[in-house]
Amino acid sequence: MTKSDLVVRMAQAAGWPKAATERALRAMLAGVRASLKRGDPITLVGFGTFSVARRKPRTMKNPRTGQSVTVGGRTPRFKPSKELKQAVR
Numbered sequence: 001m002t003k004s005d006l007v008v009r010m011a012q013a014a015g016w017p018k019a020a021t022e023r024a025l026r027a028m029l030a031g032v033r034a035s036l037k038r039g040d041p042i043t044l045v046g047f048g049t050f051s052v053a054r055r056k057p058r059t060m061k062n063p064r065t066g067q068s069v070t071v072g073g074r075t076p077r078f079k080p081s082k083e084l085k086q087a088v089r
Helices: 003-014 018-038 082-088
Strands: 042-044 048-061 068-080
Touching: 003 018, 018 042, 018 048, 068 082
Parallel strands: none
Antiparallel strands: 042 048, 048 068
């Protein structure tokens, strides 16, 4: 499912115009992004929890240039809720 498919389904379910639904979805995603950037977890009851985790830095090689690059630091994580896991099974 793409973002536009999701907007169509949300608009149909809520009875809203697609333009308003897309603005609401963009606002929600911006809020999630901003909270994770601050390091705050986001819990959506019945769906899951978004959080930020730290990874140990490690050295890798860029395949194009062969140059060593250090990667790691903060990375987003998602833990699905029990209800979401049961719905998918």
